[in-house]
Structures are given as structure tokens and as C-alpha cells.
Amino acid sequence: MDEEGLDALLLSEPTNQQYLSGYESQSWFTFQMLLVLRDEPQPVFTARNMEERAAEITTWMDNEYVRCYSDDYAPNSLYHPTQWVVELLEEYGYADGRVGIEEESNYLSMGAYDRLKRNLPEASLENASGVVNWLYFKKSEEELEYMREAARITDAAMETTEEVLSAGVRECDAAAAIMQTLMHGTEEYGGDMPKRAPEFGPFHFEFSTRELQDGDVFGVEFAGCRRSYSSPLCRTVHVGEPSSKRYALWEELDEDLQLVLDTVEPGKTCEEVEQTYRENANHPKASRSGYATGLGLTGWGEGTASFTEGDETVLEPGMTFHSNPSIDTLNRSGGVGPERLRMLHSETYVVTEDGCEVFGNYPRKLIVV
Numbered sequence: 001m002d003e004e005g006l007d008a009l010l011l012s013e014p015t016n017q018q019y020l021s022g023y024e025s026q027s028w029f030t031f032q033m034l035l036v037l038r039d040e041p042q043p044v045f046t047a048r049n050m051e052e053r054a055a056e057i058t059t060w061m062d063n064e065y066v067r068c069y070s071d072d073y074a075p076n077s078l079y080h081p082t083q084w085v086v087e088l089l090e091e092y093g094y095a096d097g098r099v100g101i102e103e104e105s106n107y108l109s110m111g112a113y114d115r116l117k118r119n120l121p122e123a124s125l126e127n128a129s130g131v132v133n134w135l136y137f138k139k140s141e142e143e144l145e146y147m148r149e150a151a152r153i154t155d156a157a158m159e160t161t162e163e164v165l166s167a168g169v170r171e172c173d174a175a176a177a178i179m180q181t182l183m184h185g186t187e188e189y190g191g192d193m194p195k196r197a198p199e200f201g202p203f204h205f206e207f208s209t210r211e212l213q214d215g216d217v218f219g220v221e222f223a224g225c226r227r228s229y230s231s232p233l234c235r236t237v238h239v240g241e242p243s244s245k246r247y248a249l250w251e252e253l254d255e256d257l258q259l260v261l262d263t264v265e266p267g268k269t270c271e272e273v274e275q276t277y278r279e280n281a282n283h284p285k286a287s288r289s290g291y292a293t294g295l296g297l298t299g300w301g302e303g304t305a306s307f308t309e310g311d312e313t314v315l316e317p318g319m320t321f322h323s324n325p326s327i328d329t330l331n332r333s334g335g336v337g338p339e340r341l342r343m344l345h346s347e348t349y350v351v352t353e354d355g356c357e358v359f360g361n362y363p364r365k366l367i368v369v
């Protein structure tokens with residue numbers, strides 16, 4: 001905030017709210033915000049008044065800094081929740097300062113931003129997207145341990161995937177078994193709610209009641225989660241015995257993944273990793289070959305660095321990434337069945353002093369069921 005010249009910071013991203021306050025609750029479907037105020041010793045958290053108890057239990061702040069709004073401020077009521085935020089800024093003396101707002105947040109509507117701007121005529125609203133995200137891009141040892149524990153959950157869930165998938169099994173039944181493992185965790189520790197359901201078709205596609213058929217080939221992607229830290233993993237599943245051509249494609253995909261892992265090392269930029277991958281991969285993706293991952297309440301991407309052209313972020317030990325080469329036919333439409341080939345392969349890892357450390361131990365293989 002000092003570097004950006006900000007007097008106040010209004011955080012609408014749930015992950016950033018949790019990172020600074022400890023708040024844990026699946027309440028982000030309604031308006032909530034964390035206010036970081038320059039001269040206050042603690043942040044101020046606000047949400048619907050029904051979230052007050054969860055905030056008192058999970059945050060590290062004193063209860064006086066949990067300032068939830070009444071139903072009078074709920075959307076479509078007498079007031080709007082942004083009016084409550086304005087009143088808090090006025091009370092604490094920041095209604096006329098430089099106020100940072102996460103303009104790129106998926107949890108700040110255009111209407112809410114417009115209301116804040118209109119009701120804070122003396123304030124200078126500044127784009128503060130990413131100010132908090134970059135704080136957890138480089139992980140502490142405790143955070144890395146959470147990701148290692150999450151990876152053990154991911155490995156167990158991929159073993160479940162291999163056990164439950166076969167011709168005739170409904171996608172929803174397979175997803176139920178995988179989700180159970182993800183939430184059960186291990187005997188030593190439980191898992192968090194997964195940030196994404198298992199998928200058996202197009203990217204981010206919801207599973208259905210469709211029964212798997214011989215010849216189906218698709219990527220399976222999910223992440224075990226521990227204290228909101230995720231370790232995603234992708235593998236390719238083939239229903240029935242693959243042809244030699246399909247095996248050869250998977251081997252080329254495995255080479256592409258190893259290429260990225262061998263390229264990553266401290267001192268290189270994200271752009272240099274991407275360039276090496278794009279110039280040498282068997283099947284270079286149209287999009288990025290990796291992205292920062294780890295902490296997330298609503299997903300596992302952190303919204304900071306990516307292995308893409310133009311990203312000059314310099315790799316340092318402690319930075320964590322998910323690299324996911326793929327082969328996707330029909331203009332990336334994805335899907336299942338012999339006419340729609342989608343093969344995924346990935347690992348999640350941390351940059352070390354001399355390369356990288358992969359968190360998980362699940363075999364790098366084509367899963368044949």
C-alpha cells in the first residue's frame with residue numbers, strides 16, 4: 001500500500017480476504033469486503049450480519065473489527081451494502097483518501113463499483129488488483145507443507161479415479177467417489193471442499209449421467225485441498241485398450257511435461273520457460289504452459305505469473321506452479337468419444353534452489369480402464 005500510495009484498500013476477492021484475516025466461510029455469493037486502513041491496527045471485515053459469528057470464530061481480529069451490515073443493507077433492500085462500506089470509511093476517516101479497489105475481481109460488480117465511486121466523491125479510487133495476490137505467490141515453508149499435504153490427497157483421489165472408472169459407469173457416480181476421497185483426505189488430516197468438481201469432457205464441464213463407453217479418451221483434472229491450498233493434477237483416461245497411435249501421443253505429451261519441468265529454475269523468466277517449451281514441445285499449446293497456483297477459495301489459480309509470452313517475472317525458490325500440457329482436437333472443443341481426443345497431463349511443483357520439486361507422487365502414466 002505504501003508503494004502504491006494507498007490510504008485504504010478494499011478487498012472483494014475471497015482468497016485475499018482470507019489471506020489477511022483468516023476468515024473462512026462459503027459466503028462469497030453475497031457482498032462482503034475486507035477493509036485495510038492505513039492507521040488501524042487491524043483490518044475491518046464486513047458481510048451480511050448472519051456471517052458475523054463465522055468471522056468472530058475464524059478471523060484473528062478483535063470482534064470490534066467485525067462490522068457486518070444489517071438486512072437493511074442487503075441488495076434490493078432499503079440501502080445497498082456498498083453504502084455500509086462508505087459509512088465505515090467515513091467513520092474511520094478514509095472517505096477522502098486514496099482508496100484501492102480490486103477492479104479485476106470477479107466479486108465486485110459493475111453496479112457496486114459505480115455506487116462506491118458515486119458515494120465517495122472526495123476519494124480517489126485506484127486500481128489495486130493484485131496488490132495482495134503477489135504476497136502469497138512466493139510461499140513460506142508452512143504454506144509449502146500444506147501444498148504437499150494437498151498433493152497426497154490428490155494422489156489418493158487419482159487412485160480412486162483409476163479404481164472406479166470403466167465402461168458403463170456413469171460420470172456422476174465416478175465423480176461422487178472421487179469427491180468423497182478429496183473431502184476425506186488421509187488418516188492424518190482431512191481435505192477441504194474441492195475447488196472444482198472432477199470433469200470428464202470439455203474444460204470445466206459439469207459431469208453428467210452419461211455412461212462411459214469403450215473408446216472414450218479424456219482428461220481428468222481436480223485438486224486435493226488443505227487449508228485452502230490446492231495441488232492440482234491432470235491425467236488422461238482411456239476406456240478400453242488404446243491403439244499404438246494413442247500410446248505414442250501420450251508419450252509425446254509426457255515428454256512435453258518433462259520439458260517444462262527440466263526448464264524451470266531460479267533466475268529464468270516465465271517468458272523464457274514458455275519460449276523453450278513452445279520451440280521444443282511435440283504439441284505446444286495455444287495458451288500458457290503453466291501458471292501460479294496454490295492458495296484459492298474459489299479456484300486454484302492465483303492470478304499472478306504465467307508461462308506466457310511477455311511475462312518477465314523472474315523465478316525464485318518458493319514460487320509454485322501448475323504446468324499442464326495437453327492435446328485437444330476439434331479446435332479445443334474437448335469432449336469424450338473416439339472422434340474427440342482430449343489428453344491432459346500435469347504436475348504441481350515448487351521452484352527450488354536448483355530446479356523444481358514436484359509435490360505429488362502419482363505415476364506419470366496413461367490410465368487405461
